[in-house]
Amino acid sequence: MKLEVGTFPVHDIVFGTQTRWQDGVLSVDKDELLALVMEDPYIAWADIDVTRPGDSVRIVQIRDIVEPKVKVSGPGVTYPGISGRDVTTVGQGRTHRLGGMTLIACSEMPGFNPDGAHWWGTTSVEGRSDITFIDMSGPGAVTPFAHTINLCLQMEPHQESYADDWNRASNAAVLKLNDRLAETTRGFEPHEITTYDLDYRDNALPNIVFVPALASAEYRFGPRTSLGTNVYGIGRLTEPWLLQPTEMIDGAVFGTYMEHFTWPIMETIVPHLCSRHGQEFNFVGCIVVRSNWEAQAEKQLMANRAAQMASALGANGAIVTTNQRGQRFVETVLTVQALERVGVDTVLMTEEEDNENGNAPPLLMSVPEIVSAVSTGTGGVEVTFPRVDRVLGLRQPDPIWYEEKPPIHGRYGVTHLHDFYGFGKQGCMDF
Amino acid sequence: MAEAIRVVHYLNQFFGGMGGEAQAYEPVQVKPGPVGPGRALQGALGDQATIVGTLIAGDNYFTEELDAAKPAVEAYLDELRPDAVIAGPAFDAGRYGLACAEVCRIASARNIPAVTGMHPDNAGILTYRNDVLAVSTGTDSTEMVAILRQMATLALKRVRGTELGPAVAEGYVPTGRRQEVMHDKYGYERAADMLLARMAAKPYHSEMCLTGYDDVTPAPPLRDLKDAVIGLVSSGGLVPRGNRDRLVGSKAEQFFKYDIEQVGSLTVEEWESVHGGFGTLILNTKDPNYAMPLSTVRYLEDAGHIKQVYPQFFSTTGNATAVSAARRMGGEIASELTANRVDGVLLVAT
Numbered sequence: 001m002k003l004e005v006g007t008f009p010v011h012d013i014v015f016g017t018q019t020r021w022q023d024g025v026l027s028v029d030k031d032e033l034l035a036l037v038m039e040d041p042y043i044a045w046a047d048i049d050v051t052r053p054g055d056s057v058r059i060v061q062i063r064d065i066v067e068p069k070v071k072v073s074g075p076g077v078t079y080p081g082i083s084g085r086d087v088t089t090v091g092q093g094r095t096h097r098l099g100g101m102t103l104i105a106c107s108e109m110p111g112f113n114p115d116g117a118h119w120w121g122t123t124s125v126e127g128r129s130d131i132t133f134i135d136m137s138g139p140g141a142v143t144p145f146a147h148t149i150n151l152c153l154q155m156e157p158h159q160e161s162y163a164d165d166w167n168r169a170s171n172a173a174v175l176k177l178n179d180r181l182a183e184t185t186r187g188f189e190p191h192e193i194t195t196y197d198l199d200y201r202d203n204a205l206p207n208i209v210f211v212p213a214l215a216s217a218e219y220r221f222g223p224r225t226s227l228g229t230n231v232y233g234i235g236r237l238t239e240p241w242l243l244q245p246t247e248m249i250d251g252a253v254f255g256t257y258m259e260h261f262t263w264p265i266m267e268t269i270v271p272h273l274c275s276r277h278g279q280e281f282n283f284v285g286c287i288v289v290r291s292n293w294e295a296q297a298e299k300q301l302m303a304n305r306a307a308q309m310a311s312a313l314g315a316n317g318a319i320v321t322t323n324q325r326g327q328r329f330v331e332t333v334l335t336v337q338a339l340e341r342v343g344v345d346t347v348l349m350t351e352e353e354d355n356e357n358g359n360a361p362p363l364l365m366s367v368p369e370i371v372s373a374v375s376t377g378t379g380g381v382e383v384t385f386p387r388v389d390r391v392l393g394l395r396q397p398d399p400i401w402y403e404e405k406p407p408i409h410g411r412y413g414v415t416h417l418h419d420f421y422g423f424g425k426q427g428c429m430d431f
Numbered sequence: 432m433a434e435a436i437r438v439v440h441y442l443n444q445f446f447g448g449m450g451g452e453a454q455a456y457e458p459v460q461v462k463p464g465p466v467g468p469g470r471a472l473q474g475a476l477g478d479q480a481t482i483v484g485t486l487i488a489g490d491n492y493f494t495e496e497l498d499a500a501k502p503a504v505e506a507y508l509d510e511l512r513p514d515a516v517i518a519g520p521a522f523d524a525g526r527y528g529l530a531c532a533e534v535c536r537i538a539s540a541r542n543i544p545a546v547t548g549m550h551p552d553n554a555g556i557l558t559y560r561n562d563v564l565a566v567s568t569g570t571d572s573t574e575m576v577a578i579l580r581q582m583a584t585l586a587l588k589r590v591r592g593t594e595l596g597p598a599v600a601e602g603y604v605p606t607g608r609r610q611e612v613m614h615d616k617y618g619y620e621r622a623a624d625m626l627l628a629r630m631a632a633k634p635y636h637s638e639m640c641l642t643g644y645d646d647v648t649p650a651p652p653l654r655d656l657k658d659a660v661i662g663l664v665s666s667g668g669l670v671p672r673g674n675r676d677r678l679v680g681s682k683a684e685q686f687f688k689y690d691i692e693q694v695g696s697l698t699v700e701e702w703e704s705v706h707g708g709f710g711t712l713i714l715n716t717k718d719p720n721y722a723m724p725l726s727t728v729r730y731l732e733d734a735g736h737i738k739q740v741y742p743q744f745f746s747t748t749g750n751a752t753a754v755s756a757a758r759r760m761g762g763e764i765a766s767e768l769t770a771n772r773v774d775g776v777l778l779v780a781t
Contacts, residue, residue, distance in 0.1 A: 115712065116712050116716065117710050117712050118710070118711075118712075206627075206630045206631075208626060208630075219709075219710075220709070220710045221710075268617070268619055269619040269622075272617075272619045272620065272623065273619070273623060276623060280623075280627055281623075281626075281627065281630075316630050317626045317627075317629065317630045318626075319622045319623070319626060326708070326751070345626060345629045345630050346626075347622045347625050347626045347629070349618055349619070349621075349622040352609070352639070353754075354753065355607075355608060355609035355610075356753055356754055356755045357608070358561050358606065358607045358608040358609075359607075359643075359754060359755045359758075360643065360753065360754035360755065361641065361642065361643035361644050361754075362609055362639050362641065363639070363641065366641040366644060370637075370639075370641055371637060372625050372626070372629050372635060372637045373637050373638055373639040373641075374618055374621050374622045374625060374638050375609075375638040375639055376618045377611050378611070380611075382611075411751070411753070412751045413681060413682070413750075413751035414751075419618065421618070421619060422617055422618015422619035422620070422621065422622055423617060423618065423619070424617065424618060425613050425614045425615070425616065425617055425618070426611055426612075426613055426614075427611070427612060427614055427618060427621075427638055428609040428610060428611050428612070428638070428639075429597035429598070429599065429609070429610060429612050429638060430597060430598040430599065430605030430606075430607075430608070430609060430638075430639070430640045431595065431597055431598055431605070431606060431608045431609065431610045
């Protein structure tokens with residue numbers, strides 16, 4: 001597949017009477033955008049704000065983070081399959097992106113689904129949402145989103161909403177804004193065009209695959225759930241998916257598992273591997289392993305199938321990642337093992353567990369086949385997050401959100417960075 | 432010039448020049464100054480440190496007569512007052528490696544920096560990984576001089592209080608401690624670089640040394656359940672409804688015991704799960720016995736398939752539990768069960 005990605009840099013976002021991109025400035029007609037969002041009867045309230053690197057701002061209750069993208073030629077739509085979007089195969093033609101910015105959807109999640117299944121975190125004593133926030137300045141401004149200009153879409157559901165329905169509404173709203181904003185670039189020549197020609201292969205180079213294990217929420221919310229990470233809008237447990245890297249860039253994987261976003265897949269690791277395609281290796285495909293199977297045999301089978309796919313693709317090497325530790329890590333580790341056993345050199349890249357001062361090993365489980373691993377740290381950020389002037393994400397943020405926040409000691413279930421794909425330079429080493 | 436750093440070197444009978452296996456029962460003894468490889472070590476230390484004495488002991492003596500060997504080493508260290516202790520290197524010699532590790536531990540307990548050298552799979556490392564700073568060696572003792580040089584460098588750094596970098600950069604065997612560093616490159620770049628190196632059979636350094644996993648041997652099966660008292664342990668977050676003990680939904684550090692002597696089956700009126708890591712809808716609205724099948728076990732008891740169900744069950748939440756907390760709770764539960772002559776345990780994983 002061959003995909004051209006045209007970048008329209010965004011150096012600032014300003015509110016105006018027209019929604020348009022010009023000379024690096026994205027002008028936004030707030031009323032127009034809010035009217036689009038409020039078309040959906042599920043949404044009781046919405047507001048839009050802009051925050052820039054260096055602002056004394058904390059973004060909270062983050063539902064998802066996306067880069068505005070639109071297909072200006074070639075089949076399909078970006079972020080396919082989500083909330084009823086077209087499922088035509090993407091990854092070809094030309095995609096325009098607004099570079100240097102993100103769209104962040106924020107809202108509190110309703111606690112329950114109609115069957116009584118509770119959304120993640122609602123029964124935990126320590127809620128994960130308390131540590132999933134983005135500080136735009138200060139020593140805690142360590143996420144990639146502290147360095148982008150962010151358009152925050154803040155929403156509130158009606159009282160009686162259920163988690164799954166609200167998630168669909170939230171996704172639909174953020175993608176409406178995605179379409180409207182990225183659409184402003186249609187008809188203009190991009191500042192920069194990157195061509196990913198994955199049809200070209202150099203037979204002298206080794207072949208590699210990227211194998212992200214992406215957790216399904218089916219075990220908790222049923223096969224038709226929109227919660228969790230989706231592939232072309234499908235969240236259920238399936239055998240591994242084979243996707244072209246350019247499909248990933250067009251947003252074929254979307255959604256968050258808890259607060260683990262797919263932005264880093266689309267915007268960091270896959271484009272990076274694409275940029276080395278044909279130079280140092282041939283990037284021959286992405287194999288998405290769905291995780292959260294309930295039986296050991298199922299986990300093993302999915303690992304075996306992923307390895308079989310890699311073999312069929314002629315892969316010599318693989319990079320395996322996960323997007324949630326705990327039992328999901330079993331599929332991840334078994335996939336590394338299965339790949340190694342069919343002769344594919346495999347690098348595991350992952351966040352790791354709290355070392356507990358030398359008393360605990362770095363990973364939930366290990367196999368002798370893990371011989372090349374990259375650590376992205378524990379997810380902790382051991383600095384104090386200073387008090388902020390402004391909180392974005394909620395209509396009336398609790399005063400506690402403004403206050404200084406203590407350092408976050410990373411461990412399972414406590415990850416501030418959510419860095420499963422190596423977007424940061426932090427990592428743990430053996431001492 | 433500051434006074435030279437005082438170093439004590441430890442060697443086994445072979446490197447100490449006493450002989451081979453025939454001398455393996457030689458007790459701990461001291462010789463003044465450097466001995467054998469100690470001369471090369473002194474060369475590596477240069478004028479920065481002086482080997483004030485060499486302790487020598489037979490490999491068998493040290494490992495088999497540990498109760499005598501340890502106080503002897505302690506006494507010599509008190510007498511020689513070293514600023515640093517250097518032991519070995521032991522390469523892949525297991526008994527020697529254990530002795531070197533013991534000597535280092537004795538020194539560390541006295542706040543004397545200690546360095547040894549051995550193969551990462553040496554018994555000394557496998558036994559005392561967390562306690563010992565050891566230069567990583569191969570199995571080839573012809574590398575002795577280079578290894579001694581590395582040991583000298585590390586020992587001098589430790590004496591001077593210089594913070595050590597990662598194991599792979601400093602050349603020591605990982606001690607099990609993980610620490611965060613900032614790399615020059617992003618994780619995804621490092622992953623691609625590492626993969627390219629591996630595929631080209633070039634050297635690379637994995638960022639994780641996957642050790643420290645407990646190797647738990649399963650208990651042998653009970654021969655006859657008819658005579659067995661069975662204990663029930665659940666990590667499913669099961670508590671009497673209302674959760675009077677406030678068992679947490681994740682990151683538990685406590686377990687609780689609940690009386691089930693008069694209970695035939697867990698009901699949703701009386702029991703609930705507070706587990707935060709899975710959907711508890713069925714447990715809490717239909718049947719808590721899925722998380723701990725008391726009703727089934729009672730049936731087996733009534734039918735005489737098992738002798739008795741232990742009158743209390745042990746409950747915690749297995750969700751994001753720290754390894755050290757899990758290890759401690761497991762030990763405490765096991766002690767109580769064994770002290771009360773429980774023959775077997777049904778541990779329901781969730």
